[in-house]
Amino acid sequence: MTQTQQETKTVITTEQLLKHWQGHRALTRRVIEAFPEKELFTHSIGGMRTCAVLIQELLAIAVPGLRQIALESTEELKEHLDHNNSKAKLLQLWDEATPEINRLWALIPEEKFQQSVVTFGQYEGTVWSSVFYFIDNEIHHRAQAYVYLRSLGIEPPAFWER
Amino acid sequence: MTQTQQETKTVITTEQLLKHWQGHRALTRRVIEAFPEKELFTHSIGGMRTCAVLIQELLAIAVPGLRQIALESTEELKEHLDHNNSKAKLLQLWDEATPEINRLWALIPEEKFQQSVVTFGQYEGTVWSSVFYFIDNEIHHRAQAYVYLRSLGIEPPAFWER
Numbered sequence: 001m002t003q004t005q006q007e008t009k010t011v012i013t014t015e016q017l018l019k020h021w022q023g024h025r026a027l028t029r030r031v032i033e034a035f036p037e038k039e040l041f042t043h044s045i046g047g048m049r050t051c052a053v054l055i056q057e058l059l060a061i062a063v064p065g066l067r068q069i070a071l072e073s074t075e076e077l078k079e080h081l082d083h084n085n086s087k088a089k090l091l092q093l094w095d096e097a098t099p100e101i102n103r104l105w106a107l108i109p110e111e112k113f114q115q116s117v118v119t120f121g122q123y124e125g126t127v128w129s130s131v132f133y134f135i136d137n138e139i140h141h142r143a144q145a146y147v148y149l150r151s152l153g154i155e156p157p158a159f160w161e162r
Numbered sequence: 163m164t165q166t167q168q169e170t171k172t173v174i175t176t177e178q179l180l181k182h183w184q185g186h187r188a189l190t191r192r193v194i195e196a197f198p199e200k201e202l203f204t205h206s207i208g209g210m211r212t213c214a215v216l217i218q219e220l221l222a223i224a225v226p227g228l229r230q231i232a233l234e235s236t237e238e239l240k241e242h243l244d245h246n247n248s249k250a251k252l253l254q255l256w257d258e259a260t261p262e263i264n265r266l267w268a269l270i271p272e273e274k275f276q277q278s279v280v281t282f283g284q285y286e287g288t289v290w291s292s293v294f295y296f297i298d299n300e301i302h303h304r305a306q307a308y309v310y311l312r313s314l315g316i317e318p319p320a321f322w323e324r
Contacts (some may be wrong), residue, residue, distance in 0.1 A: 011275045012173050012290045020294060045207065046312030050316045058177070128174045132182060136301050139320055143305030150208030159302055160295075 014113070018105045021135050022098065023162030028058065028142045029094055030157040034149055037087045043148050051148055052090060054141040056081050059093055061134050063100050068119050069127050070107040078121045165172065166210055176275070180267045183297050185324030190220070190304045191256055191323040192319040196311055199249045206311050213310055214252060216303040218243050223296050225262050230281050231289050239282045 012020075032040065032055060041052045049057075056079050064075040083089040113128040123130065146156045174182075194202065194217060203214045209278040211219075218241050245251040275290040285292065308318045 009272045010172065011176055011179055011272065014173055014295075016290070017173055020291075024298075045309055046315070048309065048312050075288050110171045110173065128178070129182075132174075136186075136320070139298055139301045140305040140308075143302040146302075147207050147210065147306050147309040150210050153208070159299070 006131065014105070014108065014110050017131065021131075022101070023139055024135060025062075025094075025098065026103075027157060027159070027162055028055075028138060029091065031142055031145050032087065032091060034154055034156060035087070035145075036152070036154075037085075039152055040087055041085045043152060045148060045151060045156070048144065051145040052064070052083070052085075053079075054145065055090060055094070056083075058138050058141060059097060060139065063097050063104065065119055065130065065134050066101060066104040069112070069117055069130065070104040102161065110158075124127075130152070150161060176270070176272050179293065180264065181234060183293075184263070186297060186300055186304075187224075187256075187260065187263075188317060189321070189324055190217075190300060191253065192312070193304055193307050194249065194253060194256065196316055196318055197249065197307075198314070198316075199247075201310070201314055202249055203247045205314060207313060210306065213307045214245065214247075215241075216307060217252060217256070217295070218245075220303060221259055221301050223299065225259050225266065227281055227292065227296050228263060228266040228270075231274070231279055231292065232266040237282060242307070 017056075021036070032051070035043075041050055044050050053119055059081060060077050060079045064078070067073045068075050081090075081093060082092065108127070111128065113131075115127055116124065117127050117130055118124050119130050123133075146159075149156045187283050194213070197205075201213075203212055206212050220305050221243060222241045226240070229235045230237050243252075243255060245255065270289070275288065275293075277289055278286065279289050279292055280286050285295075287295070308321075310320045311321055
């Protein structure tokens with residue numbers, strides 16, 4: 001066995017998990033960008049929510065979710081954002097969340113990840129499982145937006161590029 | 163701050179990561195089950211792959227991917243499986259992978275997760291990032307199957323139930 005990195009008994013560090021999430025968020029940003037402005041706010045399949053509404057859910061979870069973990073605040077899930085059906089505004093909200101996620105993340109000590117937390121007044125779990133849920137939920141909804149793009153004849157950005 | 167669990171500086175343990183993945187795999191199984199047999203092998207949107215073809219990709223990655231990490235074997239990505247357009251056969255292949263994933267996982271010591279690996283002869287990363295890719299890719303493709311189900315008028319299983 002070749003061992004090219006330092007011996008450590010950590011599956012993943014907090015810094016790696018943050019970078020992993022922000023890599024996913026950069027991809028989600030490119031998916032938003034790939035939509036024509038009209039279809040971002042109108043297109044859907046099978047009665048599902050539009051991409052813009054799914055993105056609002058992701059924004060409603062990320063920073064407020066981390067605030068609960070980092071600051072032990074109480075937050076409501078507020079999925080209605082003031083975007084005026086503007087792609088530029090939605091991207092601006094996305095970009096404003098990026099450094100705020102980094103700032104809040106730095107306030108979460110590593111030993112907290114195995115502790116319990118209740119997010120949005122009802123979702124019980126450990127800190128790690130809550131953060132994984134935020135990321136998994138983003139991958140899930142973004143993949144739905146991939147199908148929307150394909151159904152519009154638009155090639156989505158490559159999944160593996162972060 | 164109330165601390166209800168043991169003090170530990172681990173973001174996530176290997177056992178938790180395995181349980182997390184198997185939870186996702188149990189959900190993916192329910193998504194396969196939710197498809198009518200014909201549409202599982204024929205339905206698609208925007209020129210994308212059918213659900214059955216996506217599931218074959220996931221099967222081609224999970225056990226062979228872990229074999230490379232656990233046994234340091236060399237594997238090819240073999241996405242063509244012998245399923246005879248049978249949902250029962252696809253579910254059987256899924257179920258056969260489940261204990262094999264557990265068996266191989268137990269052979270991966272925790273200190274290996276930060277080490278480097280090349281999977282399928284070309285994908286370089288750490289062990290943790292490779293395993294995360296396997297899981298993220300499953301969430302991504304399963305979410306596309308969710309849209310297929312919705313477009314067929316079928317309610318998919320709840321995302322948060324694992």
